[in-house]
Amino acid sequence: MSEYTQIHFEIRDTIATITLNRPDALNALTFDLMAELRRAVETVNQDTRARALILTGAGRGFCSGQDLKNRLPDGADLVGTLMEAYYPGIEALRQCRVPTLAAVNGVAAGAGFSLALACDFIIAAQSARFIQAFSRIGLVPDLGATYTLPRAIGRSRALRLMMTGEPLSAATAEAWGLTAQTVEDAQLLDAARHWLQPLVNGPTQALRKTRELVNASEENSFEAQCRLELEFQQMLRAQHDAKEGGAAFLEKRKPVFKDA
Ligand code: T3D
Numbered sequence: 001m002s003e004y005t006q007i008h009f010e011i012r013d014t015i016a017t018i019t020l021n022r023p024d025a026l027n028a029l030t031f032d033l034m035a036e037l038r039r040a041v042e043t044v045n046q047d048t049r050a051r052a053l054i055l056t057g058a059g060r061g062f063c064s065g066q067d068l069k070n071r072l073p074d075g076a077d078l079v080g081t082l083m084e085a086y087y088p089g090i091e092a093l094r095q096c097r098v099p100t101l102a103a104v105n106g107v108a109a110g111a112g113f114s115l116a117l118a119c120d121f122i123i124a125a126q127s128a129r130f131i132q133a134f135s136r137i138g139l140v141p142d143l144g145a146t147y148t149l150p151r152a153i154g155r156s157r158a159l160r161l162m163m164t165g166e167p168l169s170a171a172t173a174e175a176w177g178l179t180a181q182t183v184e185d186a187q188l189l190d191a192a193r194h195w196l197q198p199l200v201n202g203p204t205q206a207l208r209k210t211r212e213l214v215n216a217s218e219e220n221s222f223e224a225q226c227r228l229e230l231e232f233q234q235m236l237r238a239q240h241d242a243k244e245g246g247a248a249f250l251e252k253r254k255p256v257f258k259d260a
Contacts, residue, residue, distance in 0.1 A: 006033035008058065009040040014200050015193055016040075016050040016098075023059025028067035029111055034089040041092040048260035051204055052196040053096055055119055056103040056189065065110020065133055082142075086111075090143050093118040094215075097260070099199040099207055103192040104170075105185070109133040114143035117152060120211060122178060123192050124170040125185040130178070136165040151218070153178050203241035203257045 002008075008019040018040045020027035027033075044050045057063055072078055093100055093115070102108075102116035104124045109131040116122050116130070124130075132149070134141045141149070141162050150158040153176045161168060170182045183191040199207060209232040217225050236242045241259040248255035 004036050004040070006030065007036045007040060009043070011044075011047060011050050014049060014051045015054060015196060016044045016047075016052070017054045017056065020055075020057045020063055023057075023061070025067055025069070026059070026061030026064035026107060027057040027112070028064045029086070030067050030070055031085050034086045038089040038092050041089070041096055045097040050098055051200040052098050053100045054103050054189070054192050054196070055093070055100065055115065056192075057105050059106070061106040062102070062104045062108040062128065063112025063115055064107060065112045068137075086143060090114065090118045097208060098204060099196065101192055101196055103188050104128040104130070104179070105188055107131060111143040114141070114145040114148070117145060117148035118143075121180045123181045123183065123188065123195060124173055124179045125188045126170055126182055127185050128170040128173070130161070130168040130173055132161040132165055134165075135163055201257065203245065203259065205239060205241060205259050206236055209236065
């Protein structure tokens, strides 16, 4: 029997897939789901067969955000509880050992939109909609959306989505640079796997360090950033993949990267 009840998790042909699996509630978030999501990402970090991760949803939605039928009661310690129960899942995605891609198969609303934003890339089905649903119910965006969304599409567009709660279509999301690609609904997972192929065959450690550098650049001075780049460069040059990459160039062949 599967150890997961709220998600489906598999690793197939070097790509791990986490499928949020509460389709009757459009995959709304619960404590159990977030715990399973975190556990699955930790498994990806440990299982070196996986060289990329897809996050998607079962049924007609990607994720509708917090399950509004199962919320903490008024007066509960929302900050302490959700920082302990939800934040680690989001942070695990942001720090994942391998490149991550949200394959958004339908509506991504509220904290469900935040989940997609925690991934490195988003590919959308034509029917996908992105909704900053929080203001519709009198709340502010959370699970990092106020950090990630303005950085992804700019302050003005982010504020517009957040304050109006208007849905963003897949076509506009692509035009705004939020998503890498829009594909026919039935092709979504195949397209996601195809899109990831260059990264699956890429130098996993260098890719992870590249993401770390881009994240660090949000806070660093230019000098601190240059130093960090060189520290990572020094570390990577001692690894197999950088030696292989340099040798392959000189030998005029394709590199075979294998570091995890
Ligand atoms: O207070 C705190 O806990 C703080 C945490 C905040 C984090 C947040 O994420 S706040 C934002 C929460 N999410 C929302 O406000 C979105 C609520 N959902 C919707 O607005 C709509 O469902 C959608 C726009 C996402 C989709 O609309 P539509 O017409 O395609 O589907 P639907 O008919 O509304 O929903 C289908 C079913 O899913 C329905 O169940 P039923 O009636 O068939 O039994 C609906 O109740 C259920 N569902 C949808 N979203 C949620 C949900 N059930 C629980 N929680 C949901 N978030």
